[in-house]
Amino acid sequence: xxxxxxxxxxxxxxxxxxxCGGEGGQTNNQCHLKGTSKTSGTLDKLNPLDLNGKxxxxxxxxxxxxxxxxxxxxxxxxxxxxxxxxxxxCKITSFTRPQIRGARPIRAEKQFSSKKCLAWFHxxxxxxxxxGPEAMEKFCEDIGxxxxxxxxxxxxxxxEAANMGFFTKEEWxxxxxxxxxxxTESLQSKLEYLRSELxxxxxxxxxxxxxxxxxxxxxxxxxxxxxxxxxxxxxxRRTWPLFPVFHQxxxxxxxxxxxxxxxxxxxxxxxxxxxxxxNYDEDGAWPVxxxxxxxxRKAWSSSS
Numbered sequence: 001x002x003x004x005x006x007x008x009x010x011x012x013x014x015x016x017x018x019x020c021g022g023e024g025g026q027t028n029n030q031c032h033l034k035g036t037s038k039t040s041g042t043l044d045k046l047n048p049l050d051l052n053g054k055x056x057x058x059x060x061x062x063x064x065x066x067x068x069x070x071x072x073x074x075x076x077x078x079x080x081x082x083x084x085x086x087x088x089x090c091k092i093t094s095f096t097r098p099q100i101r102g103a104r105p106i107r108a109e110k111q112f113s114s115k116k117c118l119a120w121f122h123x124x125x126x127x128x129x130x131x132g133p134e135a136m137e138k139f140c141e142d143i144g145x146x147x148x149x150x151x152x153x154x155x156x157x158x159x160e161a162a163n164m165g166f167f168t169k170e171e172w173x174x175x176x177x178x179x180x181x182x183x184t185e186s187l188q189s190k191l192e193y194l195r196s197e198l199x200x201x202x203x204x205x206x207x208x209x210x211x212x213x214x215x216x217x218x219x220x221x222x223x224x225x226x227x228x229x230x231x232x233x234x235x236x237r238r239t240w241p242l243f244p245v246f247h248q249x250x251x252x253x254x255x256x257x258x259x260x261x262x263x264x265x266x267x268x269x270x271x272x273x274x275x276x277x278x279n280y281d282e283d284g285a286w287p288v289x290x291x292x293x294x295x296x297r298k299a300w301s302s303s304s
Contacts, residue, residue, distance in 0.1 A: 072292035077093050088240060114173070117182035121172045131167040145191065150211065150234055154194045158205045164215055192257055205267065212263045232266065240270040249293045262287045 005278050124135040140147045159175030181187040197203045214225045215231050229250055236243050265287050273280050
């Protein structure tokens, strides 16, 4: 006879019946309960799978040096936005930000602390509850990142900062909570992660689009051309072979600014059009700015 999974008894049904009805006067119900108890006892001995491993990720402090060409334009100081209409005037397009999963801490003191994060904010904030340009320089120095480094743009995107050079308390607490950073060291441990996000095409597109509203003066609908060229260099120089030529075109063009439609389409152009422009469709729905760039490029190539 084969063994049962949870019951090790080798008795036949006749032997079990004699034992239950024989000595001790056990009833069938009592015998049944006894069998059940044996099974439960066997189950109790089973060890559940331990899903809570003791290993955890240890972060190391890393100072990130800016890549060549990966610098944000130095922005002139702006007048602080009025607190009453800040939300109305400085509202920017919102893009989905990924959930950040930090390493599971071993000790309780390694867990994120909202109170500690707020105290960290007040190390840099002024009386207006805002981190301004001067304090921003000190903040960048503390975390080991140049203010013009592209990582600062990625961080601003996570904070959903509305104005270049400024972090409000609400922006700070919202973004740092998502990143699970409540001190200088914890943010330093995420710097390489922030840089790696630029390699994700979807995330990069969201950051690129965010940069338009982030960098423009809020009383203007377009980016001034100097700022546009600097931001394009920050975002596209390392990945778009035609960027130096496009930058040269902008330098000699009549355009004084770049609107949102033009800004968005420059990224799509850089991703879809070959470096020799062989697959450019003149009848496509590209902005005139890009049509003129293609004409200028072809004329320049034929004359050289």
